[in-house]
Amino acid sequence: MSVEPPGRRERKKAQVRRALAEAAQRLFLERGYDQVSVKEIADAVDISGPTVFKHVPDGKEALMFDDGVERRESLLSAVRERPAGVSVMAALRDFMAGRGPFVADPTPEARRLTELIVNTPALRDYSRKLWIRCEEPLAEAIAAGLGRDPDDLTARAVARYVLEIPQFLSDEPDPRAALDAVFDLLEHGVEGAP
Template sequence: MPAEQPGRRERKNAETRRALAEVAERLFLEKGYDQVGIREIADAVDISVPTMFRHVPDGKEALIFDDGVERRESLLAAVRGRPADRSLLAALREFMAGRGPFLTDPSPEVRRRTELIMDTPALREYSRRLWIRCEEPLAAVIAAELGREPDDITARAIARYVLEIPQFVGGEPDPRAALDAVFTLLEHGLPGTN
């Protein structure tokens, strides 16, 4: 059975949300995040400020992010759908390596957007909140994969550590090397302590 197509209202809302995101990103890149006001963004899309907040209730920082559903679902799929010979942590490392500051050869657009997020404290913190929203479902998937109870402290710790990585090392001079160092630590422990 084919998926039900969104109605006119849903399509119009999605179109407005997309326009807001495009305008906000363009203005943030041109002027700097702190130099752009909510009214300027709303005016550029020809809507009122209250209408803008109906589309983006989390405020200005949420404008260039989606709602986090894709992030969560693809993160969980990376664990659930990994090949039988790939460890849970290897799958999570691979997933993270394909995101934002960890990409080895991003397009110029992705590079500018990533730099905007990483260089703007409010955007970086909002991104962190989106990652942390994934903690409970990721911990549950990890626990299931390990054959443990859903509230297992080890699964929760792994989820928390992994989800803090973008905030923790995304600003390093070589974010990919820092990502690999953290995952090596998670996978093998601290060298010389065995």
């Protein structure tokens, strides 16, 4: 079964959405999130303010993020497609280590974007919202990876804790060391964590 390529209308919508995201990112980095209005972003792309919300109904903060599908799918893939012999927790640790403030050697642009998100409450809250949307499918993937029932309480708790990590640790002086400490706790418990 072949997948039909997106039609002209869908391509145009994606193009406008991309242009809005690029304009918003540029303006936010230049002047700060709170100093940029939706009208300014719309003007930069030559569309009306109300049209912005047709493309991004979640508001101005959503312009910095995709719809969360890539995040969810890559998170689930990290658990489901982990190499043989790699634990669920090790796969989740590796996945998180490659995101935002936990990246060991980010590019200057990635560092600026991460700092913008971490230091802007509206963006930080929206990012958390995208992470939390992954809770149910992640809990199911963790349960499957552990050979447990899909509604297993332990798997649900681990999913919740893991998805709170970006919000909880992003402003730590050494986010990567904090990430490792939390995963050591999750993997080994309070008594077994180094």
